[in-house]
Amino acid sequence: MQEAVQDILKKNQLSITGSRVKILELFLEQQGALAHGDIERRTGEKFDRVTVYRTLQVFLNKGIIHSIPTSDNSVLYALCKDDCGEGHHHDNHVHFVCDACGTTMCLDDVTVPAIRLPKGFKFNQIQVVVNGRCKDCN
C-alpha cells in the first residue's frame, strides 16, 4: 500500500507530501467513489480544506482520479485505471449510484455503448450514470 502510493506519486512527478499520501491511501483502500466532504472527514480534519481542494485538483489534472457527475449536484472522485495520464482520460466505463446505500462506484467492466448523434454533431466523451440498487442492497 505504502509502496503503491509512492509509486503513483513518483510516476506522476509529484512530490511526496502528507496530504497527497493520505488522500491517495483513502482512494486505494476504498472501492467506491469519494466526495470532497468524505475526504475531509476521513482525513480527520488533519489538512486544511484548501489543501484538499488543491490536492484533488492536481490528481485530476494528472489523470490519477476522475470525477463522476451526479444528478444531485455533488461531485465524486474515483481512481483512474493506469492508462490515464495528464490531459487524457480513458474512463469509458459506466458509473453506478445505489439509491439505497448511496454508494457510487465505477463499473469498470461495463463499457459505454455507442450513441448515434444527429447529423453535424461530433462526440468527444460520453458519460453514463445509472441509478438503482447495487448487488449488496437487493
Next chain:
Amino acid sequence: MQEAVQDILKKNQLSITGSRVKILELFLEQQGALAHGDIERRTGEKFDRVTVYRTLQVFLNKGIIHSIPTSDNSVLYALCKDDCGEGHHHDNHVHFVCDACGTTMCLDDVTVPAIRLPKGFKFNQIQVVVNGRCKDCN
C-alpha cells in the same frame, strides 16, 4: 406564448405569478438548457434569488422541467415534454454539452441505450451526457 405559459401553470394547478410566468417564458423561448445563474441574470435580477430557487424546485416537482447533471458540478434545467408529471419523469433522452459554445441541450430523438449491468444490480434510471461539438460549431 403567453397562452402556453398560462396553460402549463393551470394544468399543474399552480397559481399564476410574475416569477413563474417569466421563468417559464425563458424556458420556452430558449432551445438549450438553463442554469440557475442564467435565469437570475436573464430575469434582470427582478426576482429574489430565493424565489428563483423555489420556483425551479416547484417546476421540478411538477415535472415541468428536468435537471441535467454535468461533469463540472453545475446543474442545468430544461423543459420536459408533455408526458412528464408530478413524480414521474420520462426523459429518457440523451443530453449534449457543446465544448465550443457551452450550450447544453436535450437530444429528444436520441434515446438512451440499454445497459447490461453485472449480476445483482437493478437499474432505475440511466443518465447519458455527451460532450463534443454541436452542429453549429463545426
Next chain:
DNA sequence: TAAACAGATGCAACTTTGTTGCAAAATAAT
C-alpha cells in the same frame, strides 16, 4: 550534509451558492 531552490501548505479574507423562518404581499376562492 548543508544550503538553496521550488513547490506545497495553512491561514485569512472573500465570493458564490444554497437554505430557513417569518412577516408582508399577491393570488385564488367564496
Next chain:
DNA sequence: ATTATTTTGCAACAAAGTTGCATCTGTTTA
C-alpha cells in the same frame, strides 16, 4: 369585497469554493 391560501422578499445563516501571501516542507545541488 372579504377571506383564506400561497407566494414572495428580506434577513440571517450555512455550506462550498477561491485567491493572495507568508511560511513551511520536500527535493535538488554543491
